[in-house]
Amino acid sequence: MNLLTNYVYKLRPNKTQELKMSNWVDMLRSHFNWCLNDRITQYSQQFIQGNYCDIRTQGEACPLTSCVSKNGATGEPWKIGKTDKEGKVKNPRRNPGDIQITALPELKAARPWFAGIDSTVLQQNIKRLDTAYKNFFEGRGFPKFKNRSNFTSFTFVMGVKIQGSKIYLPKLGWMRFYNSRPIPNGFTVKACTVRKRQNGWYVSVRIEDKSVPDYTTKSLKDVVKVIGCDLGLTKLVHLSDGTQIQNPKFSTTKKAKRTLKIRQRRVSRKTKGSKNRKKAAKKLGFFHQKISDKRQAYHWKVANKIVFRNVDAIALEDLNILGMMRRCRVSAIAYILARPEKVV
Structure with missing residues (x-):
């Protein structure tokens, strides 16, 4: 059994790091809205407009799949993956999140300022949209476009290090924080989320301990009170x-x-x-x-x-x-x- 928990600390970035994180939040918000608009446009073209004329090629185009459907995708919906004994490709259809993650190098080539953001942060930004669509298919509201008030965070999943009262964030460098709660021995850092609040920047560190023994639930006979x-x-x-x-x-x-x-x-x-x-x-x-x-x-x-x-x-x-x-x-x-x- 793995024990997962989060520790929240207040960061002490310098002016350069603070400006860089603010720019990251603005760019990630625009990237999130662009990805959401891309999926909505694809759905509209397939189920509402039907075949359409591509502006660049000036030719008739027909979308193959819908990005809003559970198994849909945009861009290149088929990929060459592992094959079975009969020579057939296993699960060749890709979901929209995988396709948009695969298109990140093209995004960085077209808009070089996105290259300054860590790649895992951009990937987690798309997975954040996937989570919003998953909630939508489970009966919750449709994903909404973000503004400055409701988009204030980004997530790292690799390369995070903590030494004393300093934390290393990829492409941001070492940063001081108020070590108000030391991480216990045996825990390893899995991911961290940087969030902007009114009185500064905070980091939520997710830590894991794999040595925790499995918890056995009591049977109904043993439950008395x-x-x-x-x-x-x-x-x-x-x-x-x-x-x-x-x-x-x-x-x-x-x-x-x-x-x-x-x-x-x-x-x-x-x-x-x-x-x-x-x-x-x-x-x-x-x-x-x-x-x-x-x-x-x-x-x-x-x-x-x-x-x-x-x-x-x-x-x-x-x-x-x-x-x-x-x-x-x-x-x-x-x-x-x-x-x-x-x-x-």
């Missing part, structure tokens, strides 16, 4: 033993709502595109990050309290809380019918 957890609407968690864990609601307190209102008003009053507007927006972002950190710390505290109870098993209920809240809302028509005397 069980505690059930139910996510509440007014409370955060209801436990089966009658314990109720409060929900602080850090963003809806009187002080937080007033602070958010003031800072949002300061942003809206500044001229669009001005430096003062950017400063005000940065202060607003700091406050949102502070609320997010408080909420995350409280969730870890509650989870730690539940896990370390003297029980054999923890039972969780999978409910659609958002759907339940929508059903509980009282419509205006129902309110008028129920309380006609309140309507003027």
Whole structure:
């Protein structure tokens, strides 16, 4: 059994590294949007437009496969792979992610500035789009184009080294970080994700320990004490033993709502595109990050309290809380019918 966990540290890059990482995020965002647009265009040409005229060759073209379908692809959908005993190629069809990864050298030749980005980072950027399509086929929303607010990270999977309070990132060099949590002995670095937040850059290091023994689950006969957890609407968690864990609601307190209102008003009053507007927006972002950190710390505290109870098993209920809240809302028509005397 392999034990995987993530440690998050705050980076201390110099000005050159910070500028380089910001440029990487901008280029990777444009690359992600270009790949998504390429798949949408391919789907539109095949299933909506049919045959089309290629602008470069000025000839009629017909796409062979769809990139949106599970087994579709763009570009060259067939590849020469390993053959079986009968001489047939095993799994000759490629998925769109493999084809777009194969086309990365052409991208670097056409746009040389992409050559400054590590190749594994570009590959993980395409796999990020593959994950979005996988979620779409499982019933979630369709992949969306990214902007500066929702695309702030990139991932390394090779070449990462850690020595003391320094970390080596390919094509970025050695970088200092706040070593607030030393990596235990026996763990090896598998990958890391660099993320930009309001107060600086952070790195999430994925570490693995292969020497952890396999965990054997208990049979139902051995399970004696069980505690059930139910996510509440007014409370955060209801436990089966009658314990109720409060929900602080850090963003809806009187002080937080007033602070958010003031800072949002300061942003809206500044001229669009001005430096003062950017400063005000940065202060607003700091406050949102502070609320997010408080909420995350409280969730870890509650989870730690539940896990370390003297029980054999923890039972969780999978409910659609958002759907339940929508059903509980009282419509205006129902309110008028129920309380006609309140309507003027």
